[in-house]
Amino acid sequence: MGVTMIWLQFAMLLPATLSIIFLPSTSPWLSWIPAGPSWLIYIFLTAIAVSRMPLWAFDLAERQIMQTSIAEKERGVVNSVEGSLTNIFTFFASLLGVIVSDPENYAVLAIVSQLAIASAAICFGIYGAKNWDKELEPNAAEEIEMWKADDNELLESPGGLFTIVDEDEE
Numbered sequence: 001m002g003v004t005m006i007w008l009q010f011a012m013l014l015p016a017t018l019s020i021i022f023l024p025s026t027s028p029w030l031s032w033i034p035a036g037p038s039w040l041i042y043i044f045l046t047a048i049a050v051s052r053m054p055l056w057a058f059d060l061a062e063r064q065i066m067q068t069s070i071a072e073k074e075r076g077v078v079n080s081v082e083g084s085l086t087n088i089f090t091f092f093a094s095l096l097g098v099i100v101s102d103p104e105n106y107a108v109l110a111i112v113s114q115l116a117i118a119s120a121a122i123c124f125g126i127y128g129a130k131n132w133d134k135e136l137e138p139n140a141a142e143e144i145e146m147w148k149a150d151d152n153e154l155l156e157s158p159g160g161l162f163t164i165v166d167e168d169e170e
Contacts, residue, residue: 002061003128006121008054013114016047020110 019040070078093113100108 005054005058009051010117012051016044017110017114019043021107
């Protein structure tokens, strides 16, 4: 589901990127067209709003992968590294916005954003292809066995809260 959603977000943002590229007021290639309100702005805003749905669905799929495919002891470290990388790339995106701050060059930011989403979709697609045939929750069996072991210690320990009653003994 995650691979489908990130490619759907890419596809839904493509009209937004193209509308910014061809918007007369921001495109140096179309400077001969008089600036003013344009129907391309409506395409841009609609595409941005609609593209949020597949983004949220992708985020849910990614969270599920992070929670189910990483061993419990390693989750904190992996999630911390993921958060750090997210903050680093957010910083770079903000820095690029400061460097390319002229509204005439907004198309550059839109193209870079579209390319970043395409590269993320390609990377996640490669991950999905490599893990297509693997079990969705590889660590779930380990965790269930661990829980069973904890329950048995609790049940069998003297003074435990529960006692195991064999139905044949009654």
